[in-house]
Amino acid sequence: MSKTLAEYASHPCFGMTARKTVGRLHLPVAPRSNARIRFADAGGSKAAMAPEEAVNWLDHVMDQGKPVAIVGITGPGDPLTVPEPSLRTLRLVRDKYPDISLCLTTLGMNGAEYAEELVDLGVSHVTLLVDAVSPEVAERLYAWVRPSTRTLPLKEAVRLLITDQARAVSAFKKAGLTVKINTTVYPGYNAGHVEEIARTMGGLGADIMAVVPYHPGKDADEDVPGTNVELLAEIRDLAGRHIDIMPAWDECGENVVGLDNPGKADARIAILPKPTRERPNVAVVSSTGMDVDLHLGHAIKVMVYGPREDGLACLLETRDAPEPGSGSKRWETLADTLSDCFVLLTASAGESPRQILSRKGLSVLITDGEIEGTVDVLYGGGKKGKKNKK
Numbered sequence: 001m002s003k004t005l006a007e008y009a010s011h012p013c014f015g016m017t018a019r020k021t022v023g024r025l026h027l028p029v030a031p032r033s034n035a036r037i038r039f040a041d042a043g044g045s046k047a048a049m050a051p052e053e054a055v056n057w058l059d060h061v062m063d064q065g066k067p068v069a070i071v072g073i074t075g076p077g078d079p080l081t082v083p084e085p086s087l088r089t090l091r092l093v094r095d096k097y098p099d100i101s102l103c104l105t106t107l108g109m110n111g112a113e114y115a116e117e118l119v120d121l122g123v124s125h126v127t128l129l130v131d132a133v134s135p136e137v138a139e140r141l142y143a144w145v146r147p148s149t150r151t152l153p154l155k156e157a158v159r160l161l162i163t164d165q166a167r168a169v170s171a172f173k174k175a176g177l178t179v180k181i182n183t184t185v186y187p188g189y190n191a192g193h194v195e196e197i198a199r200t201m202g203g204l205g206a207d208i209m210a211v212v213p214y215h216p217g218k219d220a221d222e223d224v225p226g227t228n229v230e231l232l233a234e235i236r237d238l239a240g241r242h243i244d245i246m247p248a249w250d251e252c253g254e255n256v257v258g259l260d261n262p263g264k265a266d267a268r269i270a271i272l273p274k275p276t277r278e279r280p281n282v283a284v285v286s287s288t289g290m291d292v293d294l295h296l297g298h299a300i301k302v303m304v305y306g307p308r309e310d311g312l313a314c315l316l317e318t319r320d321a322p323e324p325g326s327g328s329k330r331w332e333t334l335a336d337t338l339s340d341c342f343v344l345l346t347a348s349a350g351e352s353p354r355q356i357l358s359r360k361g362l363s364v365l366i367t368d369g370e371i372e373g374t375v376d377v378l379y380g381g382g383k384k385g386k387k388n389k390k
């Protein structure tokens with residue numbers, strides 16, 4: 001084992017032994033991606049968790065007696081496309097659990113601009129997803145690349161991506177971060193290019209590289225064969241001439257804690273927000289007063305439920321919702337209006353209101369449930385409405 005591998009063997013994304021023994025949790029708080037591989041599954045992506053929801057999930061895992069030593073920010077989008085939720089999550093975790101190590105997985109666009117801030121927040125390891133260092137190869141791999149909010153022709157966009165990735169590696173290393181490169185091998189597209197990726201990334205100072213086989217998904221857009229064992233071994237040998245290569249093993253799972261997997265990504269659905277002394281009530285938007293069937297943006301009234309003196313939950317009052325037209329101010333006003341509520345039930349809500357309300361301490365729960373049963377469940381009762389999801 002090389003010095004680099006030995007030095008970072010305690011990190012589960014770098015060492016096989018650590019993966020079996022070190023508890024870690026990946027928090028999917030990135031709402032948007034800035035690129036898409038042509039061969040990615042065409043199915044819809046999961047919604048991002050709000051930072052406060054993610055920390056509640058971490059609290060839940062810790063309360064279950066599953067100690068988490070490392071928290072990673074990854075998925076469902078890219079943490080640096082819309083940096084604020086990811087940076088806020090890192091800050092919240094660092095403040096509440098100062099002994100937990102922090103890492104992040106990113107394509108690398110905007111990475112150079114945030115290198116120092118990531119270090120200040122306590123991030124120690126960054127994984128970059130690099131599948132090409134040649135614009136010609138990248139253009140064949142990517143369906144689209146959108147730097148920031150700009151839409152550029154693919155030929156121009158992939159050149160910017162490659163430049164940004166190189167800048168990110170240099171900046172991360174200068175800031176003192178450990179950098180791992182993840183490269184997926186797409187036979188017929190970049191298999192013969194991986195050695196050049198290793199040479200380039202190693203030359204920029206990256207510490208280690210994972211060569212990942214491509215496994216076609218059932219909903220993949222293109223018919224690309226999977227990476228066979230012989231090809232992968234040959235590529236690993238060539239890449240290893242230029243950079244340390246991780247031992248061959250499957251990619252990190254999203255929500256793994258040591259050897260105990262708390263469940264699929266949707267397992268967090270069952271981790272509901274809880275009332276507190278300061279926030280004992282539940283807010284609900286509904287067109288009928290019976291079911292949670294209204295988009296938050298269409299609500300003109302909000303029903304507030306809370307416990308009576310005998311402990312049973314009931315409708316306490318109805319409050320006016322702020323009128324549309326004031327942008328983010330509308331949701332800040334709504335948060336103030338519902339400052340005594342710990343959760344807001346709605347059939348649908350945009351990313352912006354969810355983030356703003358969560359930042360103000362109000363969790364947004366997306367559900368199509370019957371009001372009485374859902375409220376009962378939130379207060380620990382047994383009556384269940386329909387399926388709900390965060």
